[in-house]
Amino acid sequence: MQKYSRTSRLIALTALILVGITSTVFAYKVADVKAETLREASITKQTRSITGVARSESKNRYLASKLDSINELKLPSGTTHRKDSKPSTEEEVQCKSIVYQTLLKLPTEHVSQLKSLTLFYTTDGRRGLGGGSSIILRCKNVSDAEVAGVLVHEIGHITDENFLQGSKGLATKYLDFGRAVLSDDPSSYFYAISWASDKEKLSDATEADFVSGYAMSDPFEEFAESYAYYILHGEEFRALSANNFALKQKYQILKKYVFDGKEFANYMPNNRTLNKEEREYDVTVMPYEFRAFIAN
Ligand SMILES: [Zn+2]
Numbered sequence: 001m002q003k004y005s006r007t008s009r010l011i012a013l014t015a016l017i018l019v020g021i022t023s024t025v026f027a028y029k030v031a032d033v034k035a036e037t038l039r040e041a042s043i044t045k046q047t048r049s050i051t052g053v054a055r056s057e058s059k060n061r062y063l064a065s066k067l068d069s070i071n072e073l074k075l076p077s078g079t080t081h082r083k084d085s086k087p088s089t090e091e092e093v094q095c096k097s098i099v100y101q102t103l104l105k106l107p108t109e110h111v112s113q114l115k116s117l118t119l120f121y122t123t124d125g126r127r128g129l130g131g132g133s134s135i136i137l138r139c140k141n142v143s144d145a146e147v148a149g150v151l152v153h154e155i156g157h158i159t160d161e162n163f164l165q166g167s168k169g170l171a172t173k174y175l176d177f178g179r180a181v182l183s184d185d186p187s188s189y190f191y192a193i194s195w196a197s198d199k200e201k202l203s204d205a206t207e208a209d210f211v212s213g214y215a216m217s218d219p220f221e222e223f224a225e226s227y228a229y230y231i232l233h234g235e236e237f238r239a240l241s242a243n244n245f246a247l248k249q250k251y252q253i254l255k256k257y258v259f260d261g262k263e264f265a266n267y268m269p270n271n272r273t274l275n276k277e278e279r280e281y282d283v284t285v286m287p288y289e290f291r292a293f294i295a296n
Pocket residue numbers: 029030031032153157221224
């Protein structure tokens with residue numbers, strides 16, 4: 001939940017070097033670890049016709065192979081992250097297919113910042129880690145919708161760190177593991193709406209100004225949560241923005257600097273109600289129509 005301390009960052013960094021990831025990784029920001037839902041596809045699979053299963057599996061194999069074929073992206077084996085990661089072929093194909101279809105829905109200029117992706121298959125452990133240009137993602141004991149949600153959150157971190165950059169600005173009070181975000185980095189415009197520094201919120205900031213409880217952890221988690229909310233819950237973000245000026249500003253900055261004017265549709269289940277004052281804790285487990293998201 002919390003950002004890594006310097007010591008644990010060093011441990012994480014050492015671990016990364018040990019597993020052979022050579023890109024420069026400064027830190028990992030950690031997605032929430034609380035939800036452990038069962039794989040939802042296991043229910044639907046039983047009801048499919050034999051022909052349907054065959055067609056679906058061959059499509060999944062094709063989509064999984066597409067992920068392997070992204071030239072600039074390294075896919076270290078999951079076992080290098082967790083030795084007890086021993087996926088079946090079906091598990092690997094399923095997760096890679098979900099990951100590939102999710103990446104297709106994100107702006108290519110964000111996805112292209114990702115250079116190393118490790119998928120691992122254990123029933124426990126953090127669901128996602130993202131930092132520098134690397135992501136580590138747990139594929140087992142997580143629903144397809146949640147794997148996609150965590151992936152979008154982690155791509156949010158990668159986008160924040162790499163796609164949005166300052167050049168000539170002054171150092172701000174937002175220290176990303178000791179490195180000051182510059183004042184001409186659009187990320188700093190976003191952080192400044194609710195944060196005095198990377199640790200302190202503005203004194204008048206309220207829960208209603210954030211998209212989730214986890215977004216209140218620090219400005220970097222807020223960015224990643226808001227990025228995921230913008231993509232997976234676009235209509236809800238716009239509806240909340242109508243009643244909250246901070247959220248309205250955040251939405252506008254994301255729209256202008258991160259998504260180049262692109263807005264996302266709604267994938268919310270029909271029975272979902274909107275609470276204007278209280279926030280759920282974690283965007284990555286908020287329900288949404290995953291099939292509609294990857295189909296559009
Ligand atoms: Zn995070």
